[in-house]
Amino acid sequence: MNISRRDFNKLIVSGIAGSALGVFGGIGNAYAAKNRVVVIGGGFGGATAAKYLKKLDPSLSVTLVEPKAAYITCPFSNWVLGGLKTMEEITQTYGNLSSRYGVKVMADTAVSIDTARSTVTLKGGAVLNYDRLIVSPGIDFKWDAIQGYSQEVAEATMPHAFQAGPQTVLLNRQLQMMKDGGTVLICPPANPFRCPPGPYERASIIAYYLKEHKPKSKILILDAKDKFSKQALFQKGWERLYPGMIEWRGAAKGGKVQAVDSAAMTVTTELEVLKGDVVNIIPPQKAGRIAFDSGLSDASGWCPVNPVSFESTLRPGVHVIGDACVAGPMPKSGFAASSQGKVAAAAIVRLLRGKQPVSPSLVNTCYSLLAPGYGISVAGVYKISAEGIVEVPNSGGLTPIDAGDDQLMQEAMYARGWYNNIVKDIWG
Numbered sequence: 001m002n003i004s005r006r007d008f009n010k011l012i013v014s015g016i017a018g019s020a021l022g023v024f025g026g027i028g029n030a031y032a033a034k035n036r037v038v039v040i041g042g043g044f045g046g047a048t049a050a051k052y053l054k055k056l057d058p059s060l061s062v063t064l065v066e067p068k069a070a071y072i073t074c075p076f077s078n079w080v081l082g083g084l085k086t087m088e089e090i091t092q093t094y095g096n097l098s099s100r101y102g103v104k105v106m107a108d109t110a111v112s113i114d115t116a117r118s119t120v121t122l123k124g125g126a127v128l129n130y131d132r133l134i135v136s137p138g139i140d141f142k143w144d145a146i147q148g149y150s151q152e153v154a155e156a157t158m159p160h161a162f163q164a165g166p167q168t169v170l171l172n173r174q175l176q177m178m179k180d181g182g183t184v185l186i187c188p189p190a191n192p193f194r195c196p197p198g199p200y201e202r203a204s205i206i207a208y209y210l211k212e213h214k215p216k217s218k219i220l221i222l223d224a225k226d227k228f229s230k231q232a233l234f235q236k237g238w239e240r241l242y243p244g245m246i247e248w249r250g251a252a253k254g255g256k257v258q259a260v261d262s263a264a265m266t267v268t269t270e271l272e273v274l275k276g277d278v279v280n281i282i283p284p285q286k287a288g289r290i291a292f293d294s295g296l297s298d299a300s301g302w303c304p305v306n307p308v309s310f311e312s313t314l315r316p317g318v319h320v321i322g323d324a325c326v327a328g329p330m331p332k333s334g335f336a337a338s339s340q341g342k343v344a345a346a347a348i349v350r351l352l353r354g355k356q357p358v359s360p361s362l363v364n365t366c367y368s369l370l371a372p373g374y375g376i377s378v379a380g381v382y383k384i385s386a387e388g389i390v391e392v393p394n395s396g397g398l399t400p401i402d403a404g405d406d407q408l409m410q411e412a413m414y415a416r417g418w419y420n421n422i423v424k425d426i427w428g
């Protein structure tokens with residue numbers, strides 16, 4: 001497949017590239033018994049997989065297990081911090097999945113998986129039988145990685161806001177309460193973690209808010225790594241839009257946070273103790289708990305899979321998609337999770353018919369907003385090779401570093417188009 005970056009962005013805006021390219025052909029119609037697929041997690045990966053399973057084969061019995069009645073998307077949750085979106089505008093529900101597509105949605109939590117018996121036990125007591133299982137639980141945090149940090153601290157004083165919802169509301173409230181001249185500390189983890197550009201988009205949108213309302217304030221990014229996604233584009237934008245407001249300190253300059261004191265609102269790095277008025281700690285991460293507890297993850301904390309079908313290499317019959325899986329160079333993004341959900345759905349339909357899955361193409365684009373009319377992006381198309389998932393050469397790329405105002409404005413527009421299309425594709 002040969003696709004230019006410009007054409008690719010057009011596809012994104014029109015919603016076409018939301019598909020996992022090339023995996024849906026040749027599934028055929030021959031089908032005998034009613035097979036049961038259970039999907040754990042109704043986020044970007046799981047909700048996509050559930051819907052596309054029914055789209056590909058309406059005769060399947062598909063059960064989606066998700067405790068939350070409404071799913072708040074992390075994408076665009078940073079925008080809430082700048083007053084550019086409301087929480088309502090980033091909230092999705094499951095009504096269409098059941099009424100339009102016939103997915104059985106169960107408001108419950110999966111507590112254990114028995115791969116020998118092919119069953120999933122739910123917190124409410126139900127036991128679900130499956131012929132194939134998809135697990136898309138997102139991330140969990142390594143709470144013990146930063147001394148003094150814990151779930152309680154995150155909920156009370158130092159939010160991570162890396163699972164959108166009450167954490168986003170808390171961080172937003174703290175920013176609104178902060179005095180002019182205050183310091184916001186943003187502390188991202190080392191790779192790999194959910195949404196590599198997320199902390200830096202966050203810094204940009206917070207700066208947008210502060211410039212308008214509290215212009216004497218500062219943002220200090222204390223990073224556990226020495227480089228980050230779209231770095232040159234972000235830093236160029238910061239100099240232009242928010243001169244002197246955002247400082248980034250990488251690991252080599254003592255950026256890595258080792259401990260926090262939530263009462264004193266301080267963080268401790270290798271070099272010093274720093275005080276923040278708002279402290280956003282984004283802890284290191286691992287696969288969501290159910291994947292971890294069910295033996296789907298390896299020593300890395302993530303779940304290895306066969307890249308053609310996203311079937312676990314540790315537990316046959318179970319497919320792991322989204323942030324929880326190891327997907328080579330694909331970032332942990334909502335777009336990637338959704339793309340993987342389509343690949344897993346198509347593979348399962350074929351496997352249940354005794355056919356081999358076809359080798360897929362996968363796609364991702366991550367847009368980041370630096371200000372309402374200033375967007376940047378990174379895009380990638382991926383294929384399967386002997387080494388696993390690899391990027392198709394010359395397929396994606398970054399916003400050019402010398403992009404003009406028109407292009408940056410267009411990227412911001414594409415970002416909105418991307419969001420509207422993907423949430424419609426998944427929950428619409």
Ligand SMILES: Cc1cc2nc3c(=O)[nH]c(=O)nc-3n(C[C@H](O)[C@H](O)[C@H](O)COP(=O)(O)OP(=O)(O)OC[C@H]3O[C@@H](n4cnc5c(N)ncnc54)[C@H](O)[C@@H]3O)c2cc1C
Binds near residue numbers: 044137163324367
């Ligand atoms: C600030 C921020 C900005 C982001 N911006 C973007 C962006 O612009 N573009 C982009 O593509 N990505 C973005 N992302 C990344 C994106 O949110 C994730 O990559 C994506 O949500 C991963 O999808 P998932 O299905 O793996 O997990 P999730 O979307 O987290 O879904 C997991 C679901 O599983 C459920 N669950 C967990 N355990 C169980 C269980 N035991 N039983 C039942 N259900 C369970 C959870 O309730 C949850 O709803 C952003 C992330 C952040 C933090």
